Amino acid sequence: MKLLLCCECQDVTKLLSQDRGCRCGKSHGKYVTDKVVEVTGPCEVLGLDNNTLDHGVTTLDQHPHGGPPVLAWVIPRGNPRVRRVSGGR
Numbered sequence: 001m002k003l004l005l006c007c008e009c010q011d012v013t014k015l016l017s018q019d020r021g022c023r024c025g026k027s028h029g030k031y032v033t034d035k036v037v038e039v040t041g042p043c044e045v046l047g048l049d050n051n052t053l054d055h056g057v058t059t060l061d062q063h064p065h066g067g068p069p070v071l072a073w074v075i076p077r078g079n080p081r082v083r084r085v086s087g088g089r
């Protein structure tokens with residue numbers, strides 16, 4: 001899944017097909033296809049690996065001294081699955 005990280009307010013928001021914004025209102029975005037997102041504002045897009053997230057949630061009880069790791073990364077600028085657009089909502 002893709003998450004919007006606002007560089008102004010540090011809010012992290014899960015991107016959906018409906019436009020969603022951060023707490024300060026400067027960044028927002030949405031999925032425009034099942035793989036491509038469109039974002040606006042001072043933000044970066046994070047990828048969160050669904051497999052390690054699902055595994056981490058389902059095996060949480062097996063890790064009493066520290067949660068299981070989950071893979072996430074910052075999607076590089078210019079990646080074709082992230083479109084940057086200017087303008088308001």
Ligand SMILES: [Zn+2]
Binds near residue numbers: 008009010022025
């Ligand atoms: Zn913000």
